[in-house]
Amino acid sequence: MQIKTAKTAADILKCWEVMQALRPHLIKDDFVATINEMITEGYQLSFIEEDGKAAAAVGFRYLQYLYNGKHFYIDDLSTLPESRGKGYGGLLLDYVVDLAEQKGFKCVTLDSGYTRLDAHRLYLNKGFVLAAHHFSKTL
Numbered sequence: 001m002q003i004k005t006a007k008t009a010a011d012i013l014k015c016w017e018v019m020q021a022l023r024p025h026l027i028k029d030d031f032v033a034t035i036n037e038m039i040t041e042g043y044q045l046s047f048i049e050e051d052g053k054a055a056a057a058v059g060f061r062y063l064q065y066l067y068n069g070k071h072f073y074i075d076d077l078s079t080l081p082e083s084r085g086k087g088y089g090g091l092l093l094d095y096v097v098d099l100a101e102q103k104g105f106k107c108v109t110l111d112s113g114y115t116r117l118d119a120h121r122l123y124l125n126k127g128f129v130l131a132a133h134h135f136s137k138t139l
Helices: 009-014 016-022 028-040 088-102 117-125
Strands: 003-005 044-050 053-065 069-079 107-110
Touching: 003 088, 009 016, 009 028, 009 044, 016 028, 016 053, 016 069, 028 044, 044 088, 053 088, 069 088, 088 107, 088 117
Parallel strands: 069 107
Antiparallel strands: 003 044, 044 053, 053 069
16 A cells, blocks of 8 residues: 655645545635645645545644654544545554654644544554643634
């Protein structure tokens, strides 16, 4: 199974459907420009392809905080409904963890919606722990 990194507009567009499944508010006409802008800010988009489109994708970035040091933060992890159960999410998590270990980072972090129980099960099975509550205020 090959994990690819989206670097071209064509690769980014392959990830549209899988990212829109996770983030339904996204607008397709803005997607490539938004991802390209995020890439300039350190975002990386990697994916597993099936039939010419991404079946699963992970978006992540480097961060450094005082409380946990240098790490990768996973912004987005999504698998198309018809591709779930094939282990793609786990492979993408392992991919990010392996990259972090290669760089000498001490952790990988992510936030997850509190109703996404299947995702939580995956994270816990991969050794992640529920370490904090994330608070947000919409302006």
